Amino acid sequence: MPLKTSWIRTANSADCPFPLNNLPYGVFSIGEEEPRCGVAIGDQILDMAAAEESGLIALGDVPLFDVPYWNDLMAEGPAVWAALRDRLTALLAEGAAERDSVEPLLVPMAEATLHMPFVVSEYTDFYAGRNHAFNVGTMFRGPENALPPNWLHIPIGYNGRASSVYVSGTEVRRPWGQLKSPDHDKPAFLPCRRFDFELEIGAIVGVDSDGPITVQEADDNIFGYVLLNDWSARDIQAWEYQPLGPFQAKATATTLSPWIVTKAALEPFRVDTPPREFELLDHLKDCGPMLYDIDLAVTLAPQGQPATTISRTNYREMYYSSAQQLAHHTTAGGPMNVGDLLGSGTISGATKPERGSLLELSWGGKEPLTLDSGETRTFLEDGDTLALTGAAKGDGYTIGFGSCSGTVLPALEDPYAR
Amino acid sequence: MPLKTSWIRTANSADCPFPLNNLPYGVFSIGEEEPRCGVAIGDQILDMAAAEESGLIALGDVPLFDVPYWNDLMAEGPAVWAALRDRLTALLAEGAAERDSVEPLLVPMAEATLHMPFVVSEYTDFYAGRNHAFNVGTMFRGPENALPPNWLHIPIGYNGRASSVYVSGTEVRRPWGQLKSPDHDKPAFLPCRRFDFELEIGAIVGVDSDGPITVQEADDNIFGYVLLNDWSARDIQAWEYQPLGPFQAKATATTLSPWIVTKAALEPFRVDTPPREFELLDHLKDCGPMLYDIDLAVTLAPQGQPATTISRTNYREMYYSSAQQLAHHTTAGGPMNVGDLLGSGTISGATKPERGSLLELSWGGKEPLTLDSGETRTFLEDGDTLALTGAAKGDGYTIGFGSCSGTVLPALEDPYAR
Incomplete structure (x- = not known):
């Protein structure tokens, strides 16, 4: 167009x-x-x-x-x-x-x-980028067992907190949490040492539903999309996530870009999901091109320094679309409501410079990134500003989202001081 | 009193x-x-x-x-x-x-x-009954590894869906979901075969907070308590819960008793938490008697038949109090709001007749229960009415909650038929 x-x-x-x-x-x-x-x-x-x-x-x-x-x-x-x-x-x-x-x-x-462009009713985050799931799984369980057995059959997701979703520009305070490093016997309550971002796209539900809906109905019910940074405390997550999933590791903040890009504006950029290793069950099957060709980039700027682009990838790297995630979300019969927000899951391409989190970019902290200034990073440091941008490129025009950015503030000295 | x-x-x-x-x-x-x-x-x-x-x-x-x-x-x-x-x-x-x-x-x-006595802002469910966690862990991983390493140090919880919380008396439709039995190669989309209840108490947050709060502050912020049945699809849960926790298995319905019993009414019934195997970190330490002596019972009535009491236990069996759960919930800095609902986690006593779910009562379906009518149950069948009751016994009086009940409707023949 x-x-x-x-x-x-x-x-x-x-x-x-x-x-x-x-x-x-x-x-x-x-x-x-x-x-x-x-x-x-x-x-x-x-x-x-x-x-x-x-x-x-x-x-x-x-x-x-x-x-x-x-x-x-x-x-x-x-x-x-x-x-x-x-x-x-x-x-x-x-x-x-x-x-x-x-x-x-x-x-x-x-x-x-x-x-904030809308009131978030409830917030769900998915884990639907194959490269991300493979990278994280490889770090935790080795390449043979990287993808859990269910991963290629259902879009894995978990419920998050709507109360800590903020608009771009909101500062993000480094959290405290219960941590246990492998070389300690006991856990301790400390400021997070492995604070990370996750590059995602958020889909906004615009139509109520009550009971299971098809992938086509789910696609019809999506109002629009935003960029989403799912700030993640990796050391809190490692200690808490078994057996019921991430909780306080994801509770500090989720940042959204300020402009809701409508599904209508993105229509010319629809692309197919990747080839399926296993055929999806009928209720999750694609009903047309379900992803969008949106170029994504991540920049990191240490305090008072220029930004370095640390990742470039594309939303078409997802394995499951937001419509498939929303359809799955309704299978057990629970209502979905106007204003529900669905995070895509971290979007990572196949190669190192396309990875959508510092956990992957620094391979669990083992391979520090070098920024343009010469500084290195494994995880986020106080004063760092992390920004996501997205652009769908049409014939002589660009569909943008505005920036999705946040600056990391130092942890409180005593979180219980009043 | x-x-x-x-x-x-x-x-x-x-x-x-x-x-x-x-x-x-x-x-x-x-x-x-x-x-x-x-x-x-x-x-x-x-x-x-x-x-x-x-x-x-x-x-x-x-x-x-x-x-x-x-x-x-x-x-x-x-x-x-x-x-x-x-x-x-x-x-x-x-x-x-x-x-x-x-x-x-x-x-x-x-x-x-x-x-419904209040608008549920957001809903969180915990896993804070030691006997329940030990029973479930034993079934899944054996008695040596029953409790995850973090369990005795933090109240493990996960975010649930507020949109599927209903008042007592609401019928509950057996869900469909993606399942995979161990003897099949591939998952299938089927009606749930292992539909279960969980006996819990829900705490209602009555004061907003923004940032970490102490256990004492958390206790002060709780408005009251209800009985809570966390309906659970065990076969959906088994297939989906790794690595990010339960999702559609818990999305069908959560039922609450209709009366909010205030913290003030329960004050005379405060009791201590159990002895600690490891000392809790300072931010989670008890600040007085944190549980309540509330007798709990579960009845199951097949369609057209009288109810059989299938479990009797007490809220004092919890390892973590609602105040400790709420304090933990705030550690990473996220806001909590008026109307937030915190499920205690399944309450099970030490012996078989004190277990708070059919998963435990029938030991994963291997030991069917016999009801008064002579019928047996491993999991819930269509037409079954499951009811929770609670009573704190004072000097010549009883503090009750009203019934927390629901009847299981058969799964839809085709969940996508309109």
């Missing part, structure tokens, strides 16, 4: 992450004003609360956008999602008749503070 | 689960009326919305009780919790001056429908 041109000139550059083809949804505020819904276009944000107030956007009887979340719009369902996208495209396209009415409703993105 | 007598005579019987000493909080409706907050006393419910409307209960500027959940009251904090309990005790005590004003606000419990 070619670039759709807009009368907002900055949206027409091939490198701009927010062309008319994208129209991602966020929540913004200016100064002390209340946060409200906005749409990114070029270097501007269309104030959706103002657009609705003015009557330029009218989707129903109830106002949907003068709130700090997109959940209300999601709950209106796919027909309204499509109507909104059509209307926004018409209002912002080159030659739009309403240009003079729309122009006063634009806010320069540089002046805005971005907030 | 002796019985506190009430002018509602049915509350003064030693066997009544709802004496003046209890005053548990629920949500009820009559006929087609909207559900609202109520307090159980004897065989009556005090309509809290009406009591507030009439001015008999006045705790602040905003109405708290004309809503179908107790979260708003919880959010007012422990001083208001105490003021409410004092006021209710005064209004309902033998000789109360306001009796004539209160009497018209009572509703016979027999005429009421009970609903």
Whole structure:
């Protein structure tokens, strides 16, 4: 698909992450004003609360956008999602008749503070990148037993905490936790020493369901996607994760990029999942190209220093799609709700520079990375800023997500001091 | 503590689960009326919305009780919790001056429908009963390796789904899921064959926290307790749980008793945790008697038949208290919120008739139970009604929770048929 041109000139550059083809949804505020819904276009944000107030956007009887979340719009369902996208495209396209009415409703993105774009109902994280699962399994169990026997048959996942999901830019405090190193007899309560990131994409559920749904229905129910960093305390995880999975190792923070990129914007970038080693059972089978061709990159910037790109990979490396994960999530009959967030699992390519976590990049801390500054890293250090970016490249345009970044603050000296 | 007598005579019987000493909080409706907050006393419910409307209960500027959940009251904090309990005790005590004003606000419990008493923010389930962990570990790994190395040092837990938590009486549909029996090469998608219950107590968080809290603070933040049945699909669990823990095996349903028994009502029943095999680290140490002496029982009634008591145990069998679990839950810095629900983990005593799941009672299906009717059970069958009850026995009175029950419906013939 070619670039759709807009009368907002900055949206027409091939490198701009927010062309008319994208129209991602966020929540913004200016100064002390209340946060409200906005749409990114070029270097501007269309104030959706103002657009609705003015009557330029009218989707129903109830106002949907003068709130700090997109959940209300999601709950209106796919027909309204499509109507909104059509209307926004018409209002912002080159030659739009309403240009003079729309122009006063634009806010320069540089002046805005971005907030969480939706209320996370519940959060689930998966483990659905084969290279990541193979790498981690190899480190823990050797290459022969790297993939658990179930891995090629179901998208393995676990429930996480919605309460610690934050928007990009939120600082992340290094956690304390119970750890036990192999050379100690007893565990101790200490600041995490192996603090890590995980490069993921998050899918946002936009339609309620109650009972098992097919992969096609699951795909229909997904509203959009964000970049997701599943901050991980590897030493806490190693001690706690048997037998019931990660818990406090994943409870410190999960960071999201600020713009929800809609499924509609990503439609031209659909690609097939990889060849299947075992045929999937019927209820999990692909129903068309289920992944997206999205280039992903990770940068690490020590405090006061420039960023080094430490990983480049692509979302098409996943073994299971978000739709397959959502379908699996419903098999036992539990309801899924508008605002549920599904992390893809860490995305790693086949080669070393494509790995999506420091655990893999430094091979469990044994092979330190050298940054552009000459510093080395095995895991994250205090003051490090870790950022994820994503870009789907169309014909003369780019679909971007905005940055998904966070800076690591030192652990509290005494976490119980008041 | 002796019985506190009430002018509602049915509350003064030693066997009544709802004496003046209890005053548990629920949500009820009559006929087609909207559900609202109520307090159980004897065989009556005090309509809290009406009591507030009439001015008999006045705790602040905003109405708290004309809503179908107790979260708003919880959010007012422990001083208001105490003021409410004092006021209710005064209004309902033998000789109360306001009796004539209160009497018209009572509703016979027999005429009421009970609903979920609170909105579950997020749900976490623990694995903190030593006998249960030892039994399950022995079945899976043998008695030498029954307890994982971390078990005696941290309360092991995992996040569950809040969206599938239901009130007692809700029917539970046998789930489908991906299973693989040891004698098959490949997994299959089938109705669960090993559907089970787990006898637990749920603690409800009543105060928000942000960052690590001590065990004492955690105890202060707990609002009350309910009975909890963590329905479990053992065959789904066996196939899925490595390496990230249970997921769809626990997603079908979690059932709660309808009345929140407050921490204040249980205060006279505090007992110590068991002797520690290893000293707990400082941040998890007991800060007084942390468990409660609550007798627990489980009954199973096949369709159209009387119930057989299949287990009797006591909440004091836990190794970790809910306060210790909540303190651990905060160690990595994640926020906890009003309405968060923490399952204790399965409560099993040391002997066979004290086990809190069919997995343990039938030793993995190898030793069928015989019910009073002569029927046998390894796991739950369609039409079975499983009920939990709990009672703390005081001096001439009983603190009850109401029943926590559910009937197993047959699996759907085709879960994807519409």
